[in-house]
Amino acid sequence: MKFGHAFIKIWLLVSFITLVVAPPLTGWYMRYDRNKDMEENFFNTAEQLRAKKNYDGAIAVYDFIIENGTDGYEAISGKKIVEADRDSYYTKATGFL
Known part of the structure; x- marks a missing residue:
């Protein structure tokens, strides 16, 4: 027993x-x-997309970073910068030309 x-x-x-x-x-x-290199790669990808004027892709990468909680504050500020670039009058005016 x-x-x-x-x-x-x-x-x-x-x-x-x-x-x-x-x-x-x-x-x-x-x-x-967490993997710091992976975080850096995401930020580099977002910056490359922004440089290629693919604003929606960069915003999607920043949203992914924010949702997964890797580095929210830096991603939020980067997303705001990309949204400001995308919504600027210069970008909209050159899009018509």
């Missing part, structure tokens, strides 16, 4: 760790130890 009780205690401990402790630690690790 003692083996059954020990097995149940071990099973409950493993289940508790798997279901309660591990998921928050995994989320914390993914949030704070």
